[in-house]
Amino acid sequence: MGSARLPGGEVARDRRLTWLLGSSALSNLGDGIGKVAFPLLGASLTRDPVLIAGLSATAFLPWLLFALVSGALVDRVDRRKAMLLANTSRAVIVGALAVLVLFDATTIWLLYAMALLIGTVETIADSAAQALIPAVVPRSGLESANGKLQSAEIVGQTFLGGPLGGVTFAAFAALPFVLNSAGFAIAAIFLLAIRGSYRPKVEGPAPKLRVQLAEGLGWVRSRPLMVQLVAFAAALALTSELAQALLVLYALEDLGLTSAAFGVFALVGGAGGLVGAAVAPRLTRVLSRRAVLTSAVAGCAVAFGVMGLVYEPVSAALLFGVFAASVVTVNVIIGALRHALIPEHLFGRVLGVWRTAVWGAIPIGALLGGVLAAWLNTRAVFFISGALQLGLAGALWAVMAKFEAEIDSLDTAGEPALSGESAPAGA
Numbered sequence: 001m002g003s004a005r006l007p008g009g010e011v012a013r014d015r016r017l018t019w020l021l022g023s024s025a026l027s028n029l030g031d032g033i034g035k036v037a038f039p040l041l042g043a044s045l046t047r048d049p050v051l052i053a054g055l056s057a058t059a060f061l062p063w064l065l066f067a068l069v070s071g072a073l074v075d076r077v078d079r080r081k082a083m084l085l086a087n088t089s090r091a092v093i094v095g096a097l098a099v100l101v102l103f104d105a106t107t108i109w110l111l112y113a114m115a116l117l118i119g120t121v122e123t124i125a126d127s128a129a130q131a132l133i134p135a136v137v138p139r140s141g142l143e144s145a146n147g148k149l150q151s152a153e154i155v156g157q158t159f160l161g162g163p164l165g166g167v168t169f170a171a172f173a174a175l176p177f178v179l180n181s182a183g184f185a186i187a188a189i190f191l192l193a194i195r196g197s198y199r200p201k202v203e204g205p206a207p208k209l210r211v212q213l214a215e216g217l218g219w220v221r222s223r224p225l226m227v228q229l230v231a232f233a234a235a236l237a238l239t240s241e242l243a244q245a246l247l248v249l250y251a252l253e254d255l256g257l258t259s260a261a262f263g264v265f266a267l268v269g270g271a272g273g274l275v276g277a278a279v280a281p282r283l284t285r286v287l288s289r290r291a292v293l294t295s296a297v298a299g300c301a302v303a304f305g306v307m308g309l310v311y312e313p314v315s316a317a318l319l320f321g322v323f324a325a326s327v328v329t330v331n332v333i334i335g336a337l338r339h340a341l342i343p344e345h346l347f348g349r350v351l352g353v354w355r356t357a358v359w360g361a362i363p364i365g366a367l368l369g370g371v372l373a374a375w376l377n378t379r380a381v382f383f384i385s386g387a388l389q390l391g392l393a394g395a396l397w398a399v400m401a402k403f404e405a406e407i408d409s410l411d412t413a414g415e416p417a418l419s420g421e422s423a424p425a426g427a
Helices: 016-045 049-074 077-100 108-136 137-173 174-190 209-221 224-244 247-254 257-288 289-307 312-340 343-357 361-375 378-408
Strands: 003-005 012-013
Touching: 012 108, 016 049, 016 077, 016 108, 016 137, 016 174, 016 257, 016 378, 049 108, 049 209, 049 224, 049 247, 049 289, 049 361, 077 108, 077 247, 108 137, 108 312, 108 343, 137 174, 137 257, 137 361, 209 224, 209 343, 209 361, 224 247, 224 289, 224 312, 224 343, 224 361, 224 378, 247 257, 247 378, 257 312, 289 312, 289 378, 312 343, 361 378
Parallel strands: none
Antiparallel strands: 003 012
16 A cells, blocks of 8 residues: 655555555445345245255346446446445345345345345445555555455355354344345545545546447457456356356255254355465465466366365365365456556446456346356255366466466556645556
């Protein structure tokens, strides 16, 4: 983190990243509680694997439908204010769901509608949070900042949120949704402490939305490395979601866990994710990013493949921890590469293209996983997911060979501005 100079000439520690991480941790705590409570509530309404996988697909469908528009909007408005409004909206939506659960007025289709609403607002919140990072940290700190952001996400979503979601749902079905709503509300309050303007600078009148969308898509298409990263990330999202969408059924039915134990199962994944977030920046100091990325994808593959073969809960949980550590390692490196490669004034739009392709692949993978589980069984889907990811690791090693020098030289790029204003175009 950098420092900010006060009017009197004193240097004050720049705490914007701290507040951003705090807000992210609290919103992710809400997300984590919801990501366990939602499938558990869904499983209490139906055990149909297609409907359960469909619930996961619905939560990510907005990224396929609205990510481009959300990214363009983030490049037109103050990003901090966009995050604040989005977190407040999520608090209201989840609070309404808590009331419905309290009065036993939920159906699987109502749960689908709520997941769609929350996911739509999340496209704004997450895009704005990602776009804020380059404005509050130097370029040399991007990998570290992404590691911290991943850690905040992991601690919130799985290390704390997962167990809380499982235990509170087992105790009182409406309680996790009350906590989820509170997490979003407090996350919004934290953002009030971040001072400054975070609206991207543009010369002249703001261009039309379709022109902005075309600029973002055109920038991606003109960068072969970015095209390859998008394609790889989309393939990894699809192949891993084949199994992840069925995790609640795998735990409850194949491993025989209770709702509360499922939260503990998620906790092991959180612990693995923390390890990945901690070691990823260190690994890239001694190994090429190509080697670390490929090894991490191979780790994902082995973990899910073997999960399809084991029957003992402790072993399955440890393997899930290995998967989490591996996928977070991938996310840290990919996130840092995005921030280093994408000009600040285009970040929202390019991230919209990225999320449309990558997160848009998640509902497709979820639905395919549900269909495969209905045709075969849940364990078979985990094994298939692992096999596909292993093939992806091999393809990644070959394709990234021509970009290895480029991605390992990104640390030498210039530093972006550290003031409350957005960095100049092209930084």
